[in-house]
Amino acid sequence: MSDNQNLLAEQRRALILDEVRRRGGVRVNELTRKLNVSDMTVRRDLDALARQGVVEKVHGGAVPVVEASSHEPGFEAKSGLELGAKEAIARAAAKLVTPGSAIALSGGTTTYSLAHRLLDVPDLTVVTNSVRVADVFHTAQRRPGAQSRDGAATVVLTGGVRTPSDSLVGPVADRAIGSLHFDMLFLGVHGISVEAGLSTPNLAEAETNRQFVRSARRVVVIADHTKWGTVGLSSFASLEDVDTLVTDAGIPEVLRAEIAEYLSDLVVAGETDTDADS
Incomplete structure (x- = not known):
């Protein structure tokens, strides 16, 4: 794979991580041939992935770190991961929003980043089951002079039971969401794959997300490249x-080709016309 020799480090590491997850482990000498880079470069990449906690180094290679499919990290634990990617995705996703539309934002740290980018989009109706997302709009509207600002968003926070990621789920949230209709849903995910689709480790959140999908005319998944290949306990x-996947430039070409077989609209933040002026 000689055309990979000039890959950015982040893209190369995404390829390595995909290979580890797909095969259950890789050897350094296999990666040097596949990527056409030195063994020192591969070892540095494996060190970086090990520090992120996604692979475990073993003699001569690496294996995946396998979390229980029901393990659900808290909001704070996830908020510090892939910050640059989430910001790029949020900028690109915000460009899809039309003033005056009714949108839904699910829970998650990427939708939280998007919420900050939507504060200046006028006349939105925002339905969310994320306490953090609702707080973004609430805090902005309490700033001096904000109360008189025309076009401030109308925010609807569903009720429900709070999860470790500060989302509200369960029958109360499901009924509220199921009675509404959105122009567009922005959906954060725990994992995404061809086989499992969109998944989460939380059973109640899976059902709430199903209601979101049913109530939306257009479904936009916003997920950084590390979510690809991850599978949670429940698919929803x-x-x-x-309809659209917005991801970051860290996703390698081999995965883009795979995604394109299933999705007609792939937005790679920073590489598309919609994000060119960010």
């Missing part, structure tokens, strides 16, 4: 249910 939608 297939790739065919997704």
Whole structure:
């Protein structure tokens, strides 16, 4: 794979991580041949992935760090991961929003980043089950002079039971969401794959997300490249249910080709016309 020799480090590491997850482990000498780079470069990449906690180094290579499919990290634990990617995704996703529309934002740290980018979009109706997302709009509207600002968003926070990621789920949230209709849903995910589709480790959140998908005319998944290949306990939608995937430039070409087989609209933040002026 000689055309990979000039890959950015982040893209190369995404390829390595995909290979580790797909095969259950890789050897350094295999990666040097596949990527056409030195063994020192591969070892540095494996060191970086090990520090992120996504692979475990073993003699001569690496294996995946396998979390229980029901493990759900808290909001704070996830908020410090892939910050640059989340900001780029939020900028690109915000460009899809039309003033005056009714949108839904699910829970998650990427939708939280997007919420900050939507503060200046006028006349939105925002429905969310994320306490953090609702707080973004609430805090902005309490700033001096904000109360008189025309076009401030109308924010609807569903009720429900709070999860470790500060989302509200369960029957109360499901009924509220199921009675509404959104122009667009922005959906954060724990994991995304061809086989499992969109998944989460939280069973109640899976059902709430199903209600979100059913109530939206357009479903936009916003997920950084590390989410690809991750599978949670419960699937709540297939790739065919997704209209648009907004991801970051860390996703390698081999995965883009795979995604394109299932999704007609792939937005790579920073590399598309919609994000060119960010």
